[in-house]
Amino acid sequence: MFQDLDETLKAMLDDAAAPAELRAADVSFDTPDRDYKPAEATVNLFLHEVTENRSLRDEARVLTRVADGYTSQLPSLRVDCTYLATAWSAQAGGLKAAEEHRLLGLTLQWLSRFPVVADRFLRGSLQTPPQPYPLQAMVAQAKENRSTGDFWTALGIAPRPAFPLTVTVTVEPYDEVVQLPPVHEVHLHSGLIDDPLFRGVVFDHSLVPVAAATVSVDGTGARATSGPDGEFAVPGLEFGTYTLTVRASGRPDEQVAVTYAADHQTQTVVLSGP
Structure with a gap:
């Protein structure tokens, strides 16, 4: 599932309508630690947090009409997948900072166009079978009382410009389906x-x-x-x-x-x- 979400985000950044400089950059999902030194301009999307979205939790069972009655099953889980978006340049000095800032700004501007991930970008298990709910995306909305200082310290590198990207996907952990008779x-x-x-x-x-x-x-x-x-x-x-x-x-x-x-x-x- 997570690799399919990675491929979905990569498809969004590679879209023909995206800025040319953004399309020309590499897209990486590696951990941006002290050993991370890409050889070309790169947008890094590091998946660092996966949590259930409790505000979207539904305790009621899901009833579906079928030919010979109804089916009943436990509701899906709505899961927030949060990436940290950073930009990396192989240049030096002021050129390095300028390229990274420009690339990060283009990434922020482009992804902000999609509060809901368009179906044409979906890949793998996010496409087949279709997700029961649209994939919501939130850009640059940090959680309250959450500091990035400890995050950068854990990675062993100096803080750098970044923004969070959270995509909410649907997970089907239950395969038990109860068959109910039709209502006459x-x-x-x-x-x-x-x-x-x-x-x-x-x-x-x-x-x-x-x-x-x-x-x-x-x-x-x-x-x-x-x-x-x-x-x-x-x-x-x-x-x-x-x-x-x-x-x-x-x-x-x-x-x-x-x-x-x-x-x-x-x-x-x-x-x-x-």
Whole structure:
């Protein structure tokens, strides 16, 4: 993945519309330490930090419509890949500094054109299969309370002009996909806040309504029997948290914890096992 991101950034800097001097420069992803001395004008993009973008985290499972129903899977990870962009010249003295500053400025100006990396630049696994989200790119936006002094000290070289480049990619670490049946019917149950009624539906593990199931509200003595459509109702119950005991023919008893409130009057009970 990271090598494909490297190739993607290289394609951006080699684009025909990029400044000629930028296209003529070499592009390197090597560590710019004390032994790094390129023999020609070079733009160095050093990948030094990979972190999950927690602001883009989604805890909800992803539902996808397929021909025979739906699939459900855990959400993707959004990962920030941060490069340090520097420019290097093989010349000496003032010519060296002038070339490095000019090349770094062109790199900053060109990459700033792409807050989202265009599809034509994508390479390898970033292209096939397609990324589910566009690749966002941030140029020259340093993180708060982050000093570059320790960074240069760790590399063993004197500080030099640089700017960060952060590209957010999508990572699919989970391959488990749950197949769900299609929706054939939708039943709406209305309730009144000033005249509530505890009600619900009993389903088996394949979401088929279970008739003649006895639903007891533990500790209250209240109970009801589900009808042909699996529905049951228990009048006169106070709002609160309860445990339901469900007894259905040919099945072991099951207990389900539920919360009954004005805005949550209908419960769905799904029995486990066939």
